[in-house]
Amino acid sequence: MTDRDGPAQVRVLVADDEATARRRLVRLLGAMPEVAVAGECADAQQVLAAVQAGGVDVLLLDIQMPELSGLDALQLLPEGARRPAVIFCTAHAAHAVAAFEVGAIDYLLKPIDGGRLRKALERARERRSVGSGAELARLALPTRQGIVLVDPRDVTHAELADELVTVHTTAGRYLSALSLQELEARLPAAGFVRVHRRALVNLAHVARLQPNEVGGYLAEMSGGQAVEVSRQAARDLRKRLGLR
Numbered sequence: 001m002t003d004r005d006g007p008a009q010v011r012v013l014v015a016d017d018e019a020t021a022r023r024r025l026v027r028l029l030g031a032m033p034e035v036a037v038a039g040e041c042a043d044a045q046q047v048l049a050a051v052q053a054g055g056v057d058v059l060l061l062d063i064q065m066p067e068l069s070g071l072d073a074l075q076l077l078p079e080g081a082r083r084p085a086v087i088f089c090t091a092h093a094a095h096a097v098a099a100f101e102v103g104a105i106d107y108l109l110k111p112i113d114g115g116r117l118r119k120a121l122e123r124a125r126e127r128r129s130v131g132s133g134a135e136l137a138r139l140a141l142p143t144r145q146g147i148v149l150v151d152p153r154d155v156t157h158a159e160l161a162d163e164l165v166t167v168h169t170t171a172g173r174y175l176s177a178l179s180l181q182e183l184e185a186r187l188p189a190a191g192f193v194r195v196h197r198r199a200l201v202n203l204a205h206v207a208r209l210q211p212n213e214v215g216g217y218l219a220e221m222s223g224g225q226a227v228e229v230s231r232q233a234a235r236d237l238r239k240r241l242g243l244r
Contacts, residue, residue: 011056011057012035012059013038013056014037014060015042015047015059015070017066021062021089032118038050039056043066044072048076051077051084052078056082058084058105060087061086061089064092071095071098071102074086087120090109100204100206101203105120106120106123108120108242138152139187140186142176142177143174144177152188154169154171155167155192156168156169156225157205157219157227158183160179160197160198164176168221168225180198180200193233195219195227195228195229196233199227201229205222206219206221207222215231216229217234
C-alpha cells in the first residue's frame, strides 16, 4: 500500500492473543501515517497463514501465545521476500537475548510506548531496505589480503587493539583497515551494539552476559570469545533488552 505523494507505507501485522493489547498497538500504529495495519492475529497459526499469504513487511509479535510461542513462530516463518521483519512486543523481559539470537529486529516491553515503537519500525524499514535487492547487502571489508565480502549476519563482534580493528566472523577473523566507527556505520543499526570504546558486538551472537565487579558485563560470544561491556554500555544494553 502506498501514498500517492510519498514512499510506500510499511505494512504491519499485529499478533497478540489479548484483544486489548492488539487494540493498543493498532491505535498507536494509526497515529503513524507511514504505517498501514495489515491485519490482526490471535495465535501463531494465524500469523503463519497471514505471512504466507504475503503483504506483510513487519510483524509485531507477542512471546506468550497459545500452542506455539512467538519464538517458535518466528523460526517457522518463510524465508525470502515474504519473511517480515519481526519486533517482539511482550510483558516478559527474560526472552530478549533469545529473541535477538533468532533474528528479531527489536524487543519492546508492555505497555508499549508510541515513540519507542516508531523507532523500532524505523529500524525494521532500514533492515528491509538493506536486504531489498536480490541478496542481502554484503559488507566490503578492506584487509591486507584484499577486500573481503562478508554477510553482516556472520559478523559476531569487532575489537580495536594497537590501532587496528579485528573483525570476528563465523568463518574466521580479519584484520581490517576500517576504524571501529567506520565499521559501525556500515553495519545494520539493528542488532549491532557498541559495548565499549574498543568493542562492537552483534547481539544475535551473544550467548551470555556475565556481570563483573565494576558494574559492566563480560559478553560470552557464540564462538567462545569474551568481550568486555563497559558500565555505561551495560546500562544502555539493559534498557535495550528490557532489563532493569
